[in-house]
Amino acid sequence: MPPEKTPAKYRLIAEHLRAGILDGTYPAGQPLPSEEILAKQFGVTRPTVRQGIAELRAAGLVEVMMGRGMFVRSPHSRPSYTRPRGVRQDSDGRYVEADGLRWTDAENPTVTRTDAPLALADLLNIPPGEPMYSYDVLQTAERGRLRQLHRTHIPFSVLLDTKYEEEAPPPAPQLYAALTGLGHDLRFTEYLRPRMPLPDEAEALRLPDGVPLLHILRVTLNEHGKPLALEEFHLPGDDLELSYQL
Structure with missing residues (x-):
């Protein structure tokens, strides 16, 4: 049996943050940890963190505001x-x-x-x-x-x-x-x-x-x-x- 592939590190970051958003660890409207903090936490480069964030943006769970950081969009919150x-x-x-x-x-x-x-x-x-x-x-x-x-x-x-x-x-x-x-x-x-x-x-x-x-x-x-x-x-x-x- 071929060995199971290890998920790419950017996907591990995306899954970690997605789980935190869905279980309320990261509430809607609140900022996510910065690229620098996530890079140190997962032992990766900042471009790898950006790849993970891009997956969450495509899923509509994260909004990136220029100069302010990354903010959570909860799928359970009511719209404005x-x-x-x-x-x-x-x-x-x-x-x-x-x-x-x-x-x-x-x-x-x-x-x-x-x-x-x-x-x-x-x-x-x-x-x-x-x-x-x-x-x-x-x-x-x-x-x-x-x-x-x-x-x-x-x-x-x-x-x-x-x-x-x-x-x-x-x-x-x-x-x-x-x-x-x-x-x-x-x-x-x-x-x-x-x-x-x-x-x-x-x-x-x-x-x-x-x-x-x-x-x-x-x-x-x-x-x-x-x-x-x-x-x-x-x-x-x-x-x-x-x-x-x-």
């Missing part, structure tokens, strides 16, 4: 932000987000004509490749502390025989009033999944290494269940939870 999801209509007829946040465009929305990829075409119940209006914008709230990437897709087929054959419709949420003005009674369905961000998404959302994003797809439907538009929201997934009223 809880945001209700949904759309409601005010008494004056305006559609607003259920979380009540005032989102501001950090830049002018980018408007493009795109062809529906297979995954989005399936949700919109249109043929793949059908042309759509697409809007992309980075939005901020709470004086820039909260950030999200927001994309709106509107199939051309939804706009046939309307005034928007000649002019581009507005992006959401103004789009909801425009669709209501065309005689639609709106319904909404959301699909949520976490994933790791692409480099440009991580940069725009200011995500540290190893932090996932929340990818939300919201489909706007009419009273007959026909999809009219689709939105994509990309939100930081490190200190945020979403709530849904069922």
Whole structure:
């Protein structure tokens, strides 16, 4: 029988710290021992310690703050932000987000004509490749502390025989009033999944290494269940939870 491999030293460091985080030895929000202390404790170099820390960062258990050190993120602690999801209509007829946040465009929305990829075409119940209006914008709230990437897709087929054959419709949420003005009674369905961000998404959302994003797809439907538009929201997934009223 071949001898068992000894785990690499950086993995031993990662496992030691992971166990301490999960059993409460290192509480959430508290600093971990410094690279120097861990290097002496395990008899390794500081680059080896960094390899172990990198594993914990990728698992979302540790956050490294420049100039301050390494801090614990407990998987059991509650996040700082809880945001209700949904759309409601005010008494004056305006559609607003259920979380009540005032989102501001950090830049002018980018408007493009795109062809529906297979995954989005399936949700919109249109043929793949059908042309759509697409809007992309980075939005901020709470004086820039909260950030999200927001994309709106509107199939051309939804706009046939309307005034928007000649002019581009507005992006959401103004789009909801425009669709209501065309005689639609709106319904909404959301699909949520976490994933790791692409480099440009991580940069725009200011995500540290190893932090996932929340990818939300919201489909706007009419009273007959026909999809009219689709939105994509990309939100930081490190200190945020979403709530849904069922």
